[in-house]
Amino acid sequence: MPDLATLALFCAATLAILLVPGPAVVFIVSRSTSAWRPGSPARRPDPSPRAQAVRPAGPAGASG
Structure with a gap:
């Protein structure tokens, strides 16, 4: 003893x-919380023309 x-x-x-x-826990927590920070890339709209040209299918996309 x-x-x-x-x-x-x-x-x-x-x-x-x-x-x-x-390290895996730190990575997952930092990636998940970075999406909620102001100015993070996950919150910015996609500025590409393709993203602006694509509309959803159905009545909501046809009226706009």
């Missing part, structure tokens, strides 16, 4: 590893 200091150090290290997110 390990002594109390070793066991406490092991528990602290285990807790630190569990609480710190890995």
Whole structure:
């Protein structure tokens, strides 16, 4: 059986590893929150002429 200091150090290290997110979690969270920031590329309209020329099919697209 390990002594109390070793066991406490092991528990602290285990807790630190569990609480710190890995690189995949940081990437996913940063990508998902960047879509909600003002001025982010995900919120800007597409300035290409093709994007402006394409209209949805159906009654909503035919009337405009």
